[in-house]
Amino acid sequence: MTSTILVVDDEPDLEALVLQKFRRQIREGLVSFMFAHDGVEALQSIELNPHVDLVVSDINMPRMDGLSLLQKLQEAEDKKSTIIVSAYGDMSNIRTAMNRGAFDFLTKPIDFADLETTIQKTIRHVETLREARRRQLEAERAHASLSRYFSPEIAKRLAAASGESDGMEVQWRDVATIFTDITGFTTLVESAAPETLGELLNAYVGGMTDIVFQHEGTVAKIIGDAIQVLFNAPGDQPDFATRAVACAHDLDIWAEGFRQRWKDKGVNFGTTRIGVHAGPALVGNFGGSRFFDYTAYGDTINTAARLEAANKHLGTRICVSASVAKGAANFQGRPVGDLMLRGRSEPLRAFEPLPPARFETPLTTQYSEAFAKLEAGDIAAMPAFAALVGMHADDALAGFHLKRLLNGAKGVRMQLE
Template sequence: MQELIGDLEARIELLTKELRDAHETQKATADVLKVISRSAFDLDTVLTTLVRSAIGLCEATRGVIWLRKGEPLHLAAHVNYPEEWVKFAQDLAIIPAADAVTTSGLAAFTGEVVNVEDVPNDPRFRSLASHQLGDYRGGLAVPLKRDGSVIGTISLSRPEARLFTDRQIALVQTFADQAVIAIENARLISELEARNREVLSRYFSPNLAERLAGSADEIDLAGQRREIAAIFTDIAGFTTMIETIEPGVLGEMLNGYLAGMTFIVFAHEGTVAKIVGDALHVLFGAPSEQPDHAQRAVACALDLDAFAQSFRDTWRERGVALGATRIGVNAGSAIVGNFGGGRFFDYTAYGDTINIASRLEAANKQLGTRICVSESVAKQVTDFRGRPVGDLVLRGRTEQLRAFEPLRPDQYEDPATEGYLAAFAKLESGDPGALGAFAAEVGKRPDDQLTSFHLKRLLNGATGTRINMD
């Protein structure tokens, strides 16, 4: 009877241990799966977690994953190895071979599990610096297989000479399967990022394209209302010009122009929402928030103007009369998002803010300016420098809007600007001397088209700063 009780107690103890082991295995596997789902973009974290879990469940002390880069195996993850060994292993390339001097090299060559009781004393393995630095005896190497091909190994070790059990080998094989899934996920994610980056780089600055490609959830591309700044650009007389120019020349010129313009937009971390012919629609503050969106927009507009003028001069020397680039800038609330209908990528913006920016671009033609920005932009720019244009009543609107011509510091400090500002102050106050002041300025600088515009208005009987745009 006592013997029977003893047998039952032994069986109960064994079953309890098996149940406890099964519970620990199940918990460890669940934890690993959580890490994989949570860290899909971080392969290093996933592989390290797999190795650490395998060590804990298999009575090992150290673990490593080697992955193939070409033919050799290279270090991909490691747990509990001394720093000296890690430095050595980072430069190590293990060649899979029948006579490999490491368990990992042999497992990668045969595609079979290698379970060794005492590695340093096993005749198949010669003493190697990595063995001495790793300081292990019992070793296990399990191949990682994808579609039947070995892509790496997961290896465990312990300081005592002892084989790993069948149960422990089965556990490591499970973790090997999970590692392969994680590696494949990382590969697919990398390919998707590359494709996304290629598409997104056509619209967004390189930094923003990288963020969008790497994490689609980081920035919401769905329709949303945001505070933004918008730029519209257009080349004067471009439609008429293309009727008289050779296709090859047009292609060279337009591609060079758009490449230069978009390079500047991206340098200021703006978003190219649309390119229609020669015209650009640019956004700041979307899709990524930019608190200084107005400041960026003005700086970008000034750089676009400088490039366009230089580009225009270059083509004039080649006999092509390219018109001036006109630029309109406005800031305010707008609805922005990808409105491509699910089939196309069409990130754009809608609202009154956008319409005003477009009409400010068109207003340049009548005003004689090349850049026209709204007061809502100027107020948000630290140390804004510019000439007030007037209070514009834009086409299709009834309320007036104060507009400015932004200037670079050297332009603003030019005596011509001081003269213009004095004349405009007389115009704004209703001083009859405004006409004489503008006439004097035009006499000094007859090529100043904005000054000439105001003089013509006054000569035609207009007063004040309210200007109805055609």
């Protein structure tokens, strides 16, 4: 590749001398030269020939001197590497030039062997910068493209991988995972017009993933209306449980607003149910050599899915495990009970997380008192829940416990089908 050098000097004989001294390099296509007689002419030349690679400039010239030209070049978006030529011993100008961003300097009279060496060194510097810029642009383009399909953290790692390890190898990690699903979605698929369903589902998934990305979560899977989210993977997030709870609340708020907007249009869009659990999981790219499938497997993932399904029985929209409640900072919620989930041999304490506006109400205190009686086996639990439902008929979880008690159940351990 030919390097283009702009020489800026008002000496009339310099152009012929440079072309003579560099005739071999010019003939071999290594360099080409352009010439200007002052800073103004140099800037005009660069504007017409933006491919100029470097500038060799004298200091003392009419109209615009070399130091002023150097300043203009450094202010430009495409900064040109510049070699300043100064009178021998003129350290003041040389210091000023280096402070203004000159790459190197030479003294007059010019030693052409020194000039050739300095030019070669500068060209190598220019090529290094150009290669770095090229890689950065490629990474930015790759990231922009990948961001259309992957969570930002995954897109960033894939764009920066450059064939090396991208941190996506299968490994055990402690994660928090969220599962979401929509009630009655199968019925909606069978009844809605294709164009309506397409618009509906794309808008829903787009809005939900936007919420996840705001909390810096990773969307591991989207299967129809169901979404699986990971925290603390692939990057480290020590507050992953806190993030998961906050994300679940925001997903719930957004999904309820979405459901209401479509209800106003005459479309019966179901409630979004959310399950959250934390623990170890096998995480990484499970897509083999031809596909990319960054996801997670293990009991932690299965449990989150079971908690999502448990909402259907409990009447809740969000159900989180004790590991999430304990791991989240300032967790606010109320206990659901000890759930015997399918696939687990031990009961799992579950909670319904509440936003501050709901948590800090007499209703939460009443529920906690009734639940404490239920957990203690106190026969006063039934009237306590009955009183609660009498005052708050829309409290589905309280109604769930009252129904259990009326059917002869005791305690807080429950088998969910």
